Amino acid sequence: MKVWLRALLLSYSIFASPSLHANTEVVLNGKLIQGSLIRGQVPAGSKVMFNKQPLSVTAQGQFVFGIGRDASLAHQLTVIKPDGTQHIIPLQFQARQYDVQRITGVAQKYVTPPAEVTERIQTDNRKVRAVRNTLSTQTAIFADPYQPAKGRISGVYGSQRVFNGEPRNPHYGLDIAAPVGAPVFAPWDGEVLLAEDLYYSGFTLIIDHGMGVSSTLMHLHAIDVAVGDRVQRGEKVAEVGATGRVTGPHLDWRINWLQERLDPQLLLVE
Numbered sequence: 001m002k003v004w005l006r007a008l009l010l011s012y013s014i015f016a017s018p019s020l021h022a023n024t025e026v027v028l029n030g031k032l033i034q035g036s037l038i039r040g041q042v043p044a045g046s047k048v049m050f051n052k053q054p055l056s057v058t059a060q061g062q063f064v065f066g067i068g069r070d071a072s073l074a075h076q077l078t079v080i081k082p083d084g085t086q087h088i089i090p091l092q093f094q095a096r097q098y099d100v101q102r103i104t105g106v107a108q109k110y111v112t113p114p115a116e117v118t119e120r121i122q123t124d125n126r127k128v129r130a131v132r133n134t135l136s137t138q139t140a141i142f143a144d145p146y147q148p149a150k151g152r153i154s155g156v157y158g159s160q161r162v163f164n165g166e167p168r169n170p171h172y173g174l175d176i177a178a179p180v181g182a183p184v185f186a187p188w189d190g191e192v193l194l195a196e197d198l199y200y201s202g203f204t205l206i207i208d209h210g211m212g213v214s215s216t217l218m219h220l221h222a223i224d225v226a227v228g229d230r231v232q233r234g235e236k237v238a239e240v241g242a243t244g245r246v247t248g249p250h251l252d253w254r255i256n257w258l259q260e261r262l263d264p265q266l267l268l269v270e
Helices: 018-024 115-132
Strands: 027-029 037-041 047-050 062-066 074-080 086-092 100-103 152-155 160-163 166-170 174-177 183-185 190-198 202-210 213-223 236-240 250-257 260-262
Touching: 062 250, 115 190, 115 202, 115 213, 152 250, 190 213, 202 236
Parallel strands: 100 160
Antiparallel strands: 027 037, 037 062, 047 074, 074 086, 152 174, 160 166, 174 250, 183 236, 190 202, 202 213, 213 236, 213 250, 250 260
C-alpha cells in the first residue's frame, strides 16, 4: 500500500504554514499534478470543500477530488472541523506536457462518423455521463488499484490523438496492449453501472468504486458481468478485445471523478 503522507507540506508542493499543518490534521495521498486523483483524510465529523464544491466525506473522514488534463493549477481546499474552526489550504498543482500520438489504419466511419449514427453517439454520451454522476458511499477507492490487464502500455493519458491524419480529442485513458480474449480484472471493488456496446468504445464496462470515482474498461471482446453486479478487486470481469475505434486489440482503462477525466497510471504502485 502507498504511504499516506501525514503532513500538508508534500514533496510535490502544498503551500501552507507549518502551524497550519498541525491544526488542520489533513492527510493527502496523490501527486498534485494535472490529471491526478487525490485521496484525503480529515478528522471525523469534518466538512471539506474543494474550491467551492462540497465533497462527500465518510464517517471516518475520508474524501476524494481530482483535476482534469487541462485544469488550472491553483486550487483551494477548505476544511471545517467538528468544533467549527475553518482552515483554508491553497493547493498548487503542476502542469504537464502531453505527447502527440499519430494513429493510422482507423476505419473511416470512426474518424468521421456518418450522419446516421449521430443519434446513437449522442445517446451513448448521455448514458455514460449519467452513470458517471453516481455518488455512492463505497470506499473501495482508498485501496491501491489492481492493474486491470497485463501487457505493453501502448497509449497514455493526455496525448493528442491524430487519426488517419485528422486531429481529434485527446486520449483520456491508459491503453494496455494484449491479445483478444486476455482477462480483464476489476481495478477495485465496486458495482457495475453500465455494460453494453457503444459506438466509439465498443463493448464497454463502467464500475462504480464509490465517492464519485468510476472505472471505464473499453474495447472489450466479452463482458462477464451485468449491471447491478458487485465485483471484487482483481476479479475477472471481461476479456480484452478490438471493438469500437481501434487498430488492434487492447484495453483502454479510464478513471473518472464524476465528470473529471483522470490518469489511471498515476495511481499504479511503482
